Amino acid sequence: MNTFRQNLFRNKTAVVCASILFLVVLSAGFAPLLASHPPTEMYNEFRLQGISSQFLLGTDQFGRDLLSRILYGARVSLIVGLASVAISVLFGTLFGLMAGYFGRKIDGFIMRIMDVLFAFPEILLALAIVAALGPGMFNTILAIGIVNIPVFTRTVRGAVLSVKNMEYVESARAIGAGTGRILFREIFPNVTAPLLVQGSIAISGAILTESALSFLGLGIQPPDPSWGGMISEARKYMELAPGMIVWPSVAMIITILTFNLFGDALRDLLDPRHRK
8 A cells, every 4th residue: 555655645646637627526516615706696787797806707608707707617527536436336337246256147148238228328328317317417317327337337247257266366265255255255355456547547537427418408407517518508608708607618628638637547547557
């Protein structure tokens, strides 16, 4: 653990990305304190206003403060990203452990279901689920969580196949350890590295999918702020108030790119094959 911590601090990409993510999480968590105006409060006399001392990033078509809406939109994106990936990790880990360890019919049954889910483009499958369940934050989280389960199932299954016949697993079987103990005390701790890497990258994908759903009107519903919803609303006012589309786009790009780069840095730290 100490060696990993030392390598983490030596990796400049990881340190920079972790610092940016910390600031994003901090901004989202303290949005009520940092926001100068309520995110849904309308100031009709200041509609489509540019940068000013009163509205640091300007206002939208209803006179709502863009900075406040971006801060609260960050909260929405992080909640959706983390919660949906948590669902994916939970079920993907369980299915991957069972498929990789038991093999044969169980492996075939689970992986054929995953293949069916993989056959659909991610955004189309998420759209179908949200359309069936209805828009809203909970259904968006559930839809994105279901869509990402096959990725984690394959990741964990591959890791289990590589370690299930190792000597320490055979030793646990020889002393009469039960299946549950072997899976969760012997195998699972040794497959967490690829799980962490895939999880950090999946968060960025979940944020992007949530933004796409909100952009299409099937994710977070107005007047609640969402980066995708803000970009969708800004299409009609790009020439009058370009900041409406620029600032939420910049916030989303920085967050997604940082999660991706942090995932790559984790991969380099945790996988010896990628170390330079």
